[in-house]
Amino acid sequence: MSAARLLMTALLVSILLAGCGFHLRGTQSLPEDANYVVIRSVEPHAPLARSLDKRLEVYDIEGGSNYPTEAQQSFVVIELLPEQLERRLLSVFSTGQVAEYELIFGVRYKVTFPGQQPIPAYFEILRDYQDDPDQVLAKSRELDLVLDEMRREAADRIIRRLPSQATQTVPVQ
Template structure:
């Protein structure tokens, strides 16, 4: 009985210590109070990136509202994917690519100029022409992971935003 109480006390003590030192779970950000309600605008409100950013904002307790003059605004301006060659097989076929995913966005406070931001995610991707279908699926998975990482970085930028 005493051992159970000591064990329970140790667990409670460790939880209190980690909470007290500011430890937060990955992907969980402390959003400034002035940015806990925002408007989200985009060129394509149905794009995968817009949906991911919307989801990430909701997960971090940012209320998304319609755009008006008194609401801070996150504007997703553009996203693009580039691919460049890194290496070749001795036969001359491409062996490795570098994928670069770029996102441009702004954060604008009411009655202020919009502040521009850019996120860039890079990944290396091995290519084998003998397994084209599998490599195509792998590339789609990589691009989706890059979008998720970009959405997380956008929420990070909101959390770190200073006027």
């Protein structure tokens, strides 16, 4: 393939992507007028709150469970409501014991941006989980690992949703 043809192909792909509204996600997850995230939880020491606090570091966002000490800082408040975990039966062994579950991890929270009304949000994360009654201890540990992974994914999703939630805010009156 010649260099000119390769250049024309790249140019055409770029025009098509720009024309359909595609754009790369930025690294900035907070609106410009906020520079700190406060994590509040209805349950003290909630695992999701700890996971969210750790994930803020990965996204290079300042935050934590304490309000900032400097009064001039504007902050976003994420209030986590109790997490929900449900199990839906998917299959059973010939003996009638449960072989496989679908785990449904429900996350409810409210986000409050500076000078705005709180925005309630909810989403679910689904995972299949195979149960083995002969290996109860190993399966218990595996369930803990799956729940930790689901909480990490939930924290990532909360952080990635912040920019779109910032655009749908309603001023406090």
